Amino acid sequence: MAVEAKRQGAGLFPHVDEQGITEREVNILERVLGPESARVVRGMFTNTLSIIGLALIGLFIAVSLLAPVLAPPLNPNKPYNIPRDGFSAEPKPPMTEWKRNAPDIPFWYKAVVGKDQWVHLMGTASGQYDVYYGVIWGARTAFIVGIIIVGISALIGITMGSIAAYYGGRVDDILMRITEIFMSFPYLMAALTLSAILTPRLGRGIYSAMVALTVFGWMSYARLVRGDVLSVKERDYVMAARVIGASDRRIILRHILPNAIFPTLVYASLDLGSIVLSFAALSFIGVGTEIGYADWGQILSFARDWITALNRYWYIVAYPGAALVLFVLSWNLVGDALRDVLDPSMRGRGT
Amino acid sequence: MLNYILRRMALLPVLLFGVTLLIFSMLQFLSPVERASLYVRDIPKNERAIDGLIKRYDLDAPIPIQYWRWLVGKVDSVTGEVKGGILRGNFGYSRTSNMFVVDIVRQRFPATLELTLWAALPIVLGGVWLGVLSAVNHNKPIDQVARIFSILGYSLPIFVFGLVVLMIFYANLRWFPPGRLSDAMTQVVLNPAFHRYTTMNTLDALLNGRLDVFLDSLRHIILPVVTLSYFSWAVLVRVTRSSMLESLRQDYVTTARAKGLRERDVIGRHARPNALIPVATVGGLQVLTLLSGVIITETVFDYPGIGQAAAAASVQLDVIAVLGLTLFNAVVLVLVNLVVDITYAFIDPRIRLD
Numbered sequence: 001m002a003v004e005a006k007r008q009g010a011g012l013f014p015h016v017d018e019q020g021i022t023e024r025e026v027n028i029l030e031r032v033l034g035p036e037s038a039r040v041v042r043g044m045f046t047n048t049l050s051i052i053g054l055a056l057i058g059l060f061i062a063v064s065l066l067a068p069v070l071a072p073p074l075n076p077n078k079p080y081n082i083p084r085d086g087f088s089a090e091p092k093p094p095m096t097e098w099k100r101n102a103p104d105i106p107f108w109y110k111a112v113v114g115k116d117q118w119v120h121l122m123g124t125a126s127g128q129y130d131v132y133y134g135v136i137w138g139a140r141t142a143f144i145v146g147i148i149i150v151g152i153s154a155l156i157g158i159t160m161g162s163i164a165a166y167y168g169g170r171v172d173d174i175l176m177r178i179t180e181i182f183m184s185f186p187y188l189m190a191a192l193t194l195s196a197i198l199t200p201r202l203g204r205g206i207y208s209a210m211v212a213l214t215v216f217g218w219m220s221y222a223r224l225v226r227g228d229v230l231s232v233k234e235r236d237y238v239m240a241a242r243v244i245g246a247s248d249r250r251i252i253l254r255h256i257l258p259n260a261i262f263p264t265l266v267y268a269s270l271d272l273g274s275i276v277l278s279f280a281a282l283s284f285i286g287v288g289t290e291i292g293y294a295d296w297g298q299i300l301s302f303a304r305d306w307i308t309a310l311n312r313y314w315y316i317v318a319y320p321g322a323a324l325v326l327f328v329l330s331w332n333l334v335g336d337a338l339r340d341v342l343d344p345s346m347r348g349r350g351t
Numbered sequence: 352m353l354n355y356i357l358r359r360m361a362l363l364p365v366l367l368f369g370v371t372l373l374i375f376s377m378l379q380f381l382s383p384v385e386r387a388s389l390y391v392r393d394i395p396k397n398e399r400a401i402d403g404l405i406k407r408y409d410l411d412a413p414i415p416i417q418y419w420r421w422l423v424g425k426v427d428s429v430t431g432e433v434k435g436g437i438l439r440g441n442f443g444y445s446r447t448s449n450m451f452v453v454d455i456v457r458q459r460f461p462a463t464l465e466l467t468l469w470a471a472l473p474i475v476l477g478g479v480w481l482g483v484l485s486a487v488n489h490n491k492p493i494d495q496v497a498r499i500f501s502i503l504g505y506s507l508p509i510f511v512f513g514l515v516v517l518m519i520f521y522a523n524l525r526w527f528p529p530g531r532l533s534d535a536m537t538q539v540v541l542n543p544a545f546h547r548y549t550t551m552n553t554l555d556a557l558l559n560g561r562l563d564v565f566l567d568s569l570r571h572i573i574l575p576v577v578t579l580s581y582f583s584w585a586v587l588v589r590v591t592r593s594s595m596l597e598s599l600r601q602d603y604v605t606t607a608r609a610k611g612l613r614e615r616d617v618i619g620r621h622a623r624p625n626a627l628i629p630v631a632t633v634g635g636l637q638v639l640t641l642l643s644g645v646i647i648t649e650t651v652f653d654y655p656g657i658g659q660a661a662a663a664a665s666v667q668l669d670v671i672a673v674l675g676l677t678l679f680n681a682v683v684l685v686l687v688n689l690v691v692d693i694t695y696a697f698i699d700p701r702i703r704l705d
Contacts, residue, residue: 049502181369184688185681188643189661193677196665197380277508281647284510286666303514307529307653310518317518321511329506336502 043341044334053333056326064140071136072103080137080294082129085120091306091313094123098130123315125302129292131315135323137294142327145206145279145295146272153214154268157221158261164222165229166252176226179219188281190216195287206279206295209288213278221264228260235259266338273331280324296320296327355696363689370681371437374674375418381670383410388671389421389443390435392451408435442675447667448660452675455660460679461550462531463656466648467641469553469572470580475634478584482591482630483623489596497588504585509644513578513651520574527574529652536567579648583637590633591626598626628699635691642680 029038044050063070073079085098098118105118113119122131164175194212202208232238233256241255280297283289289298299320306313378386383405387394390408395401405411409420424436435441442452485497520526531552532540539545539561540552548558553572556565598604599622607621608614645658653659657676664672 177365177369181366181373184366184370184685185373185677186639186643186646186684188646189658189677189680192646192661192665193670193673194377196668196673197377197670200668201380273506280508281510285646285650285662297510300510300514304651307517308522310514311522314518317511317514321508321514324508325506325511328508329503332502332506 040338040341044337047337047340049333050337053330053337056330057334060139060327060330061143063136064143067136067140069106069108071133072106073137074101074103080141082134082137082292082294082299084292085124085128085130087127089126089305091126091302091316092120092124092128094119094121094315096120096123103133122319123313125299125316126305127292127302129299129302131299131319134294134299135296135319138296138299138320138323139327141206141293141295142276142279145210146276149210149213149217149275149279150268150271153218154221154264156214157218157223158225158257158264160218161222161225161264162229162252162257162260165226166233166248166256172226175222179222182216183219185216187216188278191278191282192285192287195282199287204288204290206289206293209279209282213275213282217275217278221268224264224267225260228263229256232256232260266342270331270335270338273328273335277324277328296324300324352696356693359689359692363685366685367682370678370685371422372418374678374681375421377674378421378670379414385670386410388446389441390425392444437678442678443671445664445669445672445675447664447669447672452672452679455672455676456657456679459655459657459660462654463645463649463658465551465553466572466575466579466645466654466656468551469576470583470641471638473576474580474583474587474637478587478634479591479627479630482588483595483618483626485588485592486595486599486626487618489599494592497592501585501588501592504581505589507582509578509582509647510651512581513574513648516574516578517651527570529571529574529654531568531571531655532564533567533571536564539564575648575652575654578651579641579644582644583640586637586640587630587634591630594629595622595626598622601625628695631695631698635688635695638687638691639684642684 029041032038033041044054068076068079074083075081083101083103085092085100085102096119098120102118105116109118110116113121120130120132122135124130125134160175160179164172191209191212194215195208198208198211202211238251238255241251246255279288280295280300283293283295283297284301286301289295291298297320300317303310303313303316306316310317378389384394384401387401387404387408387410391404395404408425409416412420420435422436422438424433424439424441426433433439433441435443440453442456444450445452445455448455481497481500485494488494517529521529540547540555545559545561545564546555548555552568553565556562556568599618601622604617604622607617612621645656646662647658648654649656649659650662657680661673661676661680664676
């Protein structure tokens with residue numbers, strides 16, 4: 001309430017501040033971002049759950065950037081291949097000594113772990129793949145995979161949606177029917193199929209699953225953009241642009257999209273969590289990535305060999321599982337908070 | 352109303368045509384020889400025979416002809432029987448399971464259907480109940496618990512949850528076994544005296560009046576059901592809660608309270624029915640999620656359904672089988688969607704009057 005009052009009557013009550021934010025800070029935020037964005041940012045940083053979410057995302061970004069320091073790769077050219085300590089099938093528990101092929105020891109290791117030799121901090125999976133290494137580099141895989149898939153599907157969706165909405169009529173009909181046809185498939189199953197088809201053609205790795213998830217993942221963006229473009233295209237400034245003879249392309253790119261794209265971008269960026277989840281699901285089933293690729297779903301799939309003995313080999317599930325859950329949870333927390341802040345019916349109710 | 356249903360029905364052929372077209376274009380990634388599995392069991396080894404096969408089934412013909420063959424099949428000039436043709440239910444031959452895809456479907460669909468039906472029950476009942484409860488007690492402890500439960504629920508990947516459940520209840524406590532039936536009960540079920548009406552174990556057991564078989568199959572199915580349904584449950588709690596909160600803010604609820612109705616009636620007769628309309632939409636969408644979820648759930652629990660077959664086939668790159676199963680699932684989905692859409696029209700007058 002206080003912030004709201006301040007925005008309307010700026011300067012009237014310079015000392016009233018119930019939120020603990022000083023007047024000067026409010027002004028800086030508002031001057032840089034404008035009142036509406038300032039309200040959103042403030043909302044995000046005053047909500048406990050969203051702060052937890054943002055902190056977790058920050059942590060994952062840090063881990064993925066620092067991966068070479070946290071878990072030095074054996075072969076710097078192939079950092080996504082999890083190093084193996086021998087080949088025996090039986091997993092080894094955490095803190096077992098690393099016997100063969102141990103990587104270099106990073107500077108922090110002795111101080112933190114207190115040992116001179118590498119140990120398997122999180123144990124090994126079947127085939128002696130080091131779980132710790134996979135969890136750390138898996139964070140990088142998650143961001144790469146998520147950002148590329150979300151980026152390309154959003155691009156496809158935005159193109160389809162804005163063309164459909166701008167031209168309307170038959171174009172709209174056809175494009176929306178196509179969207180519906182793609183939506184008629186069970187998402188995961190369709191992606192599974194396409195990546196099975198693409199794997200022999202693109203080779204084993206992350207690409208077939210990425211293409212498959214993109215092909216069957218753009219539809220919701222198309223629908224969102226379409227709705228927003230429909231409402232924006234009737235505005236006066238679009239009419240004005242048309243009157244002075246701007247081309248369709250220019251009108252869409254310069255006048256409509258900048259004003260209609262924001263909700264879709266927000267939605268897309270929050271989709272990162274669930275996209276990474278779908279990717280992990282595919283690699284858990286066993287399509288896409290090769291065995292031993294540093295990906296959370298891939299490590300979890302080792303657990304399938306030990307269903308009857310998971311009480312003994314819990315660490316194959318616990319660590320990569322926790323990483324995946326926290327990753328998805330962090331995006332959901334932020335997404336939830338953002339939705340509350342952006343919800344017009346919540347405006348002016350304070351936080 | 353009739354108008355709406357007719358318009359919705361008219362869309363059906365368009366969607367089905369599109370679905371087949373999309374599957375068919377994915378088939379075009381395969382070589383003609385690989386596509387021969389659409390029509391015959393055995394692919395000959397020698398080159399002349401392969402060429403003959405390709406000619407016979409038009410596998411290198413122009414795309415429209417190939418598409419037509421794929422739809423209606425081709426009559427074998429010698430035996431006179433029709434080979435292939437998805438309209439006849441011939442989805443091709445799976446080399447990894449050594450059977451026709453249609454037989455995989457026939458064998459495994461009841462299991463998947465059983466799993467999905469059992470999963471739908473707690474979602475609809477429990478989800479709505481908890482969502483309403485949470486909204487009515489807005490910001491009270493029960494609401495907070497429900498919110499945390501639901502946000503955890505939709506952040507928890509099915510396969511992680513499934514593995515954890517297996518770790519606790521199967522490996523540690525040994526309460527619930529995997530599979531569909533224990534050995535002793537499998538004997539009972541295979542006995543000719545036991546009528547397989549639907550090949551859904553729980554339902555058949557009830558129809559045969561065998562409570563022991565019913566309880567045994569329930570014990571086997573409960574972990575997969577929980578694993579498959581908790582995600583949709585969490586989603587439904589969330590949607591019901593926010594929709595109910597919205598509904599409780601409306602003027603007609605205030606009016607109902609003002610004229611002195613009991614709170615139970617205000618909620619049960621005024622607020623809840625209107626709050627359930629968006630819930631129905633989301634509930635319909637969750638059918639999609641369930642059908643996608645069965646792949647993971649069945650894989651984790653080694654449950655012999657369609658999803659597990661599709662996953663196993665795709666790992667071994669048996670594309671004909673995966674495509675066939677996906678086509679089948681997509682058609683099921685289109686039909687389910689149709690039913691759901693028409694049901695909305697009965698629930699929500701705004702849709703049918705539009």
